[in-house]
Amino acid sequence: MASSSTAFYLKDAGFHIRNVPKEWNDWNLFHVFQSFGRVGYCRVAGHSNDMQLGFVNMLSHADAEAVRKNLNDGTLFGDNYTLKVSDHKNIGGAF
Amino acid sequence: RGADMENIVKVSGYPEMLNAFGVAQLLSPYRVNGITLTGPQSAVVTLENKFQVYQAVQEFHGKKLDRNHKLEVISNVVPSPAVQVQSPSFK
Numbered sequence: 001m002a003s004s005s006t007a008f009y010l011k012d013a014g015f016h017i018r019n020v021p022k023e024w025n026d027w028n029l030f031h032v033f034q035s036f037g038r039v040g041y042c043r044v045a046g047h048s049n050d051m052q053l054g055f056v057n058m059l060s061h062a063d064a065e066a067v068r069k070n071l072n073d074g075t076l077f078g079d080n081y082t083l084k085v086s087d088h089k090n091i092g093g094a095f
Numbered sequence: 096r097g098a099d100m101e102n103i104v105k106v107s108g109y110p111e112m113l114n115a116f117g118v119a120q121l122l123s124p125y126r127v128n129g130i131t132l133t134g135p136q137s138a139v140v141t142l143e144n145k146f147q148v149y150q151a152v153q154e155f156h157g158k159k160l161d162r163n164h165k166l167e168v169i170s171n172v173v174p175s176p177a178v179q180v181q182s183p184s185f186k
């Protein structure tokens with residue numbers, strides 16, 4: 001894979017997603033975030049109980065800011081889903 | 096970092112004078128990992144992943160650079176969501 005969730009990213013442009021519906025794949029998660037801006041990277045990472053985890057990195061700070069504007073208290077409400085979105089912090093602080 | 100068919104776009108129709116750096120600039124801000132010039136006005140470009148390829152095609156295919164140059168950006172990437180695409184209920 002070109003990148004993984006443990007690699008370094010553009011600071012403040014990455015998100016951890018919890019509560020991803022278990023029938024979703026990476027394209028589903030991608031399309032949700034593409035509606036806000038340009039996505040640099042997107043992955044669905046496996047199950048916790050019956051939901052999945054996801055990682056999304058936006059391509060720029062402006063795109064990431066557009067995502068944050070649409071969050072309600074860290075939650076993204078959709079038609080049949082509720083994603084819990086939190087900021088991804090790089091360890092070590094490069095970039 | 097494996098070479099992957101999904102990460103590749105074919106770009107053509109740009110001005111003949113561009114070198115690989117110029118071609119990479121056309122696709123900004125998507126992250127370019129490699130470029131092979133395949134002709135005077137065509138190149139095969141490796142981007143970071145299939146999502147960036149998909150978006151670059153959406154954003155740049157058919158884009159008019161000036162009255163003599165229209166970009167052609169094509170790829171093999173087909174979006175394959177596991178369930179029907181749902182967008183957030185508000186924007």
